[in-house]
Every structure is written in structure tokens, then in C-alpha cells.
């Protein structure tokens with residue numbers, strides 16, 4: 307069945323123009339003026355509306371097994387919520403523990419996702435231990451399984467954390483197979499020691515979670531990860547940039563010519579870490595995630611400005627949700643509170659409200675940071691991230707003139723809390739088209755697709771957007787030997 311979106315203002319990352327869009331069999335087949343609707347065509351009137359490429363959430367953890375429990379939003383409720391907010395694709399993390407196989411983990415996550423997803427999805431792989439097996443599996447995953455991005459952790463000591471030398475080898479290999487290294491940047495050794503000290507000194511509440519890992523603990527690791535990646539000419543993507551200091555490091559590294567990308571998330575752009583000092587334990591615990599939200603209330607605006615001017619690149623959510631009774635595992639010790647917050651439903655609205663509506667970025671940049679840049683960085687462009695002939699028909703009819711209030715009582719996510727509770731959102735995804743099918747209508751709250759509608763999107767290595775600069779830099783990474791006469795003078799003898 308064909309879908310024709312009429313009279314909309316098409317917004318792409320680089321230009322906006324008035325046109326219709328015709329979608330047939332999941333693809334955009336025509337973009338132009340006064341397109342005639344073919345037979346059996348569903349016509350969607352987008353007069354006075356924007357038509358934007360479907361959002362791509364670069365970072366989710368649906369039903370993640372984590373800290374003894376499972377994230378409560380699974381591939382069904384999570385992707386359903388995504389659609390309702392204008393996101394038509396998620397990038398979820400396959401995250402097995404130490405000693406596990408990447409191939410087995412990939413198959414496990416795929417079997418969870420396939421029957422449940424309501425929007426398209428792809429995977430990043432977590433590298434939680436290092437060995438010859440993992441090196442070989444990384445190659446296989448990149449060449450045969452359609453995954454070209456691998457996340458390493460500098461935190462979660464003894465669980466997911468790699469040491470610097472392991473990261474170096476992992477990144478060297480990633481560069482060799484045309485993949486993108488991703489990093490959770492926090493100094494895991496400091497967190498390990500300081501969280502124990504915090505509890506020993508009687509600070510057991512959620513505020514201790516932030517105090518044992520203040521923002522320089524994130525910034526130091528961000529700098530270290532960038533240096534490690536640069537040493538082996540590997541591109542690096544810093545996930546969940548949560549602080550001004552880490553954002554500054556990313557920006558400085560980019561200005562210094564390093565191939566570094568930074569990803570703030572809906573949470574770091576939309577709220578802040580003062581919540582950890584809230585008198586209600588449940589409220590404070592709901593915001594616990596790693597790296598934490600920052601108590602400096604100027605953080606969200608500064609990160610938004612960095613996004614607007616190109617210092618930061620993409621936006622995700624790190625959506626990893628736990629209900630109150632799960633968070634309560636840490637009621638007497640913040641170290642046991644499952645880490646994670648919501649965002650997949652509200653990311654587009656939060657960024658429009660705090661970025662575009664507030665005058666920090668324009669609509670084209672909004673499209674870039676919510677969709678196009680992700681498609682480019684992760685090598686899905688122009689299949690995803692742009693409205694043009696030949697691209698997947700993932701479209702959102704966006705009404706910038708309507709507003710809504712966020713609440714856990716009305717959101718679509720399974721989680722019983724919303725960190726954006728009460729926030730007035732400007733900009734509504736009125737109609738959401740996923741692979742050429744009208745999937746969601748805001749008015750009436752209608753979902754027209756079933757579980758299993760979404761498809762896995764395989765991605766090739768060597769994203770041009772990322773690797774063209776890596777190739778240019780290769781010549782500087784070859785060690786240059788100086789030809790000289792051998793030294794023939796005396797040499798002292800060292801004691802045996």
C-alpha cells in the first residue's frame with residue numbers, strides 16, 4: 307500500500323522545502339510538488355506541519371539483564387514508546403558478561419528483539435573482556451552479522467570494565483576491520499574505591515552515587531579513551547556525555563583533529579543531578595545512572611549548545627529503565643541501585659523543546675542531531691536519516707505548534723517513573739510512518755503496527771563519514787625510522 311504525505315515542509319539536515327512525499331513498499335519513491343496519489347493510496351495531510359526523517363535513538367538497553375535484574379522496558383514496550391515520540395529506529399546494545407561469546411550474545415539479543423520490535427533496530431556490541439576469541443569474533447560480527455560498532459567500558463569494575471591495554475588492543479583491531487569504537491568513559495578504579503569510602507562514611511543514599519564519581523572522573527576517562535583510540539588511529543564515539551567537563555574534552559579533541567564523536571542523551575539535555583539530593587528516596591533513586599546526571603544546573607544548556615554548534619554529534623537516551631521495586635534493591639546502599647533512566651519516548655520532544663523552541667538550534671540541526679548524523683556515523687546513510695528518493699520511508703509529521711505534558715501516568719513506557727515528569731513539551735509527533743506504513747497517530751493514540759513490524763538493519767564497516775579522515779591520517783601513524791650511523795662509543799655495564 308502506498309502512502310502520500312501532502313503539503314508538508316520537508317526538513318532535512320541541510321535544507322527545508324515544501325513538497326509531497328510518496329512512499330511505496332517501504333521506500334520513498336518520489337519527493338516533489340503536487341504528486342498525484344496512485345490507487346489504494348493513503349493520503350496524509352501535512353499542511354502547516356514539518357515532515358522530518360524518523361528519529362534514530364543511538365543508545366538503548368531494552369530488557370537488559372543488569373545488576374541482578376532486567377530493564378523493565380523490553381523490545382516491545384520500548385519500541386512502541388519510541389514510535390509514539392517520533393523515533394523510528396533504535397540502536398540497542400548487545401551486552402554479555404565476561405567470558406561470553408559475541409556471536410552467542412548477538413543471537414540471544416536478536417531472538418529477543420525480532421518478535422517484539424515495532425520499529426527498526428540495529429545493534430552495537432559490548433566488549434566486556436578481551437581475548438583472541440573476542441578479536442576473532444569482532445571480525446566475524448563486522449563482516450557477517452552487520453554490526454560495525456563496539457562499546458568498551460572503563461567503569462563497572464569486575465563486570466564490564468576493560469583495562470587501558472585491553473582497550474588499546476580492542477581499538478587497534480576495531481580500526482583494522484573498519485569499525486567504530488564506543489566508550490563508556492568513567493574511571494572505574496576511582497569509582498570502586500570512592501564508592502566504598504562513601505558507604506563506610508555513612509553516605510548510603512543516591513547522592514553518594516554522584517559524589518563518588520564527580521564530573522572530572524568522567525572527563526579524565528573521556529580524555530584517556532580518546533588518547534588510546536588516537537594512538538591506534540581508531541575513530542571513537544563517546545556514549546552518554548553527561549557533564550560539561552566531558553563535553554569540553556570531546557570538543558578539544560575534535561579541535562585537535564582527532565576523530566571523536568560525542569553523544570549527549572535526553573537525560574543530560576533535559577534534567578540534572580540536583581535530583582540526587584531530593585528528600586524522597588524514590589525520586590532520587592529514579593535518576594541513578596552512570597555516568598550520573600550532574601548537579602551543576604547549567605549542564606543541559608551547555609551540552610545543547612555544543613550539539614547546536616557541532617561539538618557534539620548525535621543524541622541517544624541510554625534508555626535502561628527499572629521500576630521502583632527494582633531500584634529499591636539499593637535502598638540501604640546506593641551501589642546496588644540498578645543504573646538507568648528513561649528517554650526513548652521523550653528524546654525528540656525534549657530536544658525540540660530545549661533546543662529548537664528555546665532558540666539554541668534550528669530545525670535542520672534538530673534533524674541532524676536526532677537522525678542524520680547517527681545514520682552517517684553508523685553507516686546507514688542515505689538508507690536512513692534523510693527524506694529523498696530511495697531512502698527508507700521513515701517519516702514523522704511534526705507539529706511544532708502543539709504541546710503536551712510528560713507524565714508517567716500517560717507515557718507508553720512500561721516503567722513506573724519518568725525523569726521528565728511535568729515537563730511541558732513543545733513539538734508533537736502527530737503521525738509516524740515506519741518503513742512506509744502509518745505506524746502511529748498521536749490523536750486517538752493509535753498504533754497501527756504489531757509487534758514484529760520492525761526489522762534488523764545490518765550495517766557495513768568503513769562508514770565513509772568516519773573513515774575518510776582515518777584513511778587520510780594513516781600516513782602519520784607509520785613509525786618513521788631515522789637512518790643514522792650506529793653508535794660506537796663506550797657503554798656502561800649494569801650490575802647483574
Ligand SMILES: NC(=O)NCCC(=O)O
Pocket residue numbers: 367490546594595596597624626645646647
Ligand atoms: N547507563 C546506565 O546507567 N545504564 C546502562 C548501562 C550503561 O550504559 O552504562
Ligand SMILES: [Zn+2]
Pocket residue numbers: 490545546596597
Ligand atoms: Zn554506559
